[in-house]
Amino acid sequence: MIKILPAITPAHFQEIETLANTIWREHYIPIIGKAQVDYMLDKFQSAKTIAEQVQNGFDYFLITFEDTPACYIAIKTEEEALFLSKIYVLSTYRGKKIAKAGLLFIEEKAKKQGLKAIRLTVNINNTNAIKAYEKIGFVNVGSLVADIGNGFVMDDFEMVKAI
Secondary structure, three states, X not given: OEEEEEEOOHHHHHHHHHHHHHHHHHHHHHHHOHHHHHHHHHHHOOHHHHHHHHHOOEEEEEEEEOOEEEEEEEEXXXXXXXXXXXXXXXXXXXXXXXXXXXXXXHHHHHHHOOOOEEEEEEEOOOHHHXXXXXXXXXXXXXXXXXXXXXXXXXXXXXXXXXX
């Protein structure tokens, strides 16, 4: 059974930090390297940073599968779109329709807010994720390169799904 729960407490933020450490090290080291993964985990995925992001308008959610934390999501409402900042699933839980449930949840949130689209960014070399997003209706609208400090950049595609 899949459950989507608001992440609002320090314990939730610590659980997300733990998930991020596992998911990112496994998935992103081959794509962007260990040094950048270490830096990004500290800068964007620590419990402290997540708490700050929540204070600045982001909403985080934990998704459990049979009561075990398996995924997390972060979203932020923008003027015309819902920005999907993060959706990450533990590799052992992929293929169980967890991400699909999360994306349907996000789409419903966007519709309830009267927004016209869901927007996200994805690393240009994360080909499996890009294909998955395209399969469910996201369109690549261009590339974005953002300097994130310490000599690192995020080299992403922006993808949008009209709703």
